[in-house]
Amino acid sequence: MRVRIKLLENEYEVNVPRRTEVHQIETDIYGFQEDIREIDPIEILKGYTFGSKVAVVVDADLRNPIYKDYVDLTLSRLHSLGAFDDEIILFFTSKILPESVPSMYLYRYNCILSREFEGRPKAYVTLSTLEDLNIEVHRIFERNFSRGYEAGIRSAYVISEAYVDGIYGIRTGIMALFDFLSPQTLRALIEYRIKHGLLEFMNLVKSLKTLPPFSFINGGIVFMKDFSGRVVSNVAGNLSAIHDEVVNRYLSILSYYPLETYDVILLGTTAGRPENLHRALVFTQEITKEGSTIVLYAEKWMLDPDFENIVSRFLTIEDKELKINSYKEAVAYEIAKILSKNTILLVGEGESKLFKTFTEVQDAIDIAIEKALMTTSRPKMGVVRYADYSLPAPR
Structure with a gap:
């Protein structure tokens, strides 16, 4: 027939x-309707404390003007709140090529690129444990976030992008910190994903949200991309709430x-x-x-x-x-x-x-x-x- x-x-x-x-x-x-709001970074910088160090984790390709402009605006707003250059630390994930980082950033701020310390042995420390999985993070990341040290970072924010991914299911701002985990932790996460499947892994990520180093992040903004790679929406606020909203929005259209x-x-x-x-x-x-x-x-x-x-x-x-x-x-x-x-x-x-x-x-x-x-x-x-x-x- x-x-x-x-x-x-x-x-x-x-x-x-x-x-x-x-x-x-x-x-x-x-089904994605373009819904990119003008979100002033002031809305996501509410946890910033004057006179303390602040971190911005950049997890979006700076060659895209949408992301570059938002990073610039965030830095401008931090300065307007009283932050000095030496109080701002920029963490760049592996999405960012070293040559794409503006020279002005490198000159004015303390810039840490994950690509520069990938694979260094004995440079990681365990911050938390989940289901026999040690969450080890690079010392250069942990040291800056250590609580109890006056010189430590008091607030941190993520500028990231979200999209559909074969291993992670839906990649959100939480995965921005994966670049700073040890190879052993990343390997264990991927092996968990392969062994237990996509849906169980997505549930595991929900549990990660409450653990260090993920809980160190005060908030941020995530830009959602559609199947063609076009930015169609953005979500700002608490990183845990962002994750849930982004996942739900993708599932409501694509599931x-x-x-x-x-x-x-x-x-x-x-x-x-x-x-x-x-x-x-x-x-x-x-x-x-x-x-x-x-x-x-x-x-x-x-x-x-x-x-x-x-x-x-x-x-x-x-x-x-x-x-x-x-x-x-x-x-x-x-x-x-x-x-x-x-x-x-x-x-x-x-x-x-x-x-x-x-x-x-x-x-x-x-x-x-x-x-x-x-x-x-x-x-x-x-x-x-x-x-x-x-x-x-x-x-």
């Missing part, structure tokens, strides 16, 4: 066996409710990069049966051979030998883990040495349905129009 399906902006009429159930799952990635599992999954991805492939696979695990065939569609696949080599390497590593040392490896491992249990086919332009690719959707569907018919006479096929931006709703 012929049925209509939607993948991205395209609609297809495809042939499937008569007893095949086809369910279309859609989320409205265009779907996993009601059943499917033998064949068709996934549309807004781009053909590894991160899109990864997000689509992870976000649809709740509706994927083990042994099912997953067909991913993109206009053009751009899978780096080196990245595919990492995925291939993880296919041969036993769990007891597993060591995840970076975000990139975490993405590759999760793709390998899903590939080891399912058949993955790609549709679109481009080549891959790891996945079988097709130029026509129908050709991939034929193979997927044929495989499903080996185990069931009534295969179920789920179609997710924008799979790399369709977040599973929390249970």
Whole structure:
């Protein structure tokens, strides 16, 4: 029989066996209305104490004028409240390239760039513990925030961005501090995420909000980005409240409710990069049966051979030998883990040495349905129009 399906902006009429159930799952990635408010930094600097040190954690690419202008305005407001240059400490996360930091910042303020101390051994101290997980932070960060020292920072604020992420689910301002954690802590967080899944990890982040160093932050502002990378909204205030509001706003637009599992999954991805492939696979695990065939569609696949080599390497590593040392490896491992249990086919332009690719959707569907018919006479096929931006709703 012929049925209509939607993948991205395209609609297809495809042939499937008569007893095949086809369910279309859609989320409205265009549902974000531009809602960027003019938020004066004075609103988020309420905890500032005259005569004390203050920190601003910058977690947004300064090459974007929206972010650069807001950092400038925040510094201006701090000066208007009486802060001197030597009382302001700027922490830059790894998103900020050292060469993109304005020379005026480097000249006037104490600037600490996470990229300059990444991986230094024996430079971390444990501040808190959660579920046998030691939260270790770099001493250069901890020293400035130490309570009880007159020279320590009394207030701190984050200027960050939020977006949908395959490992973190929804990245908010809380994750801005991840750059200052030890490699061991980051590795433990990622391993927790991989072991327990996306939804459990998002619950863990809620618990982190109340622990040092995350509790050191008085507040801030987060700029929300849509699927195209465009800033569509901003949220300011208490960092914990910001996190909850940002997560809820993304979920209200992008979430779907996993009601059943499917033998064949068709996934549309807004781009053909590894991160899109990864997000689509992870976000649809709740509706994927083990042994099912997953067909991913993109206009053009751009899978780096080196990245595919990492995925291939993880296919041969036993769990007891597993060591995840970076975000990139975490993405590759999760793709390998899903590939080891399912058949993955790609549709679109481009080549891959790891996945079988097709130029026509129908050709991939034929193979997927044929495989499903080996185990069931009534295969179920789920179609997710924008799979790399369709977040599973929390249970």
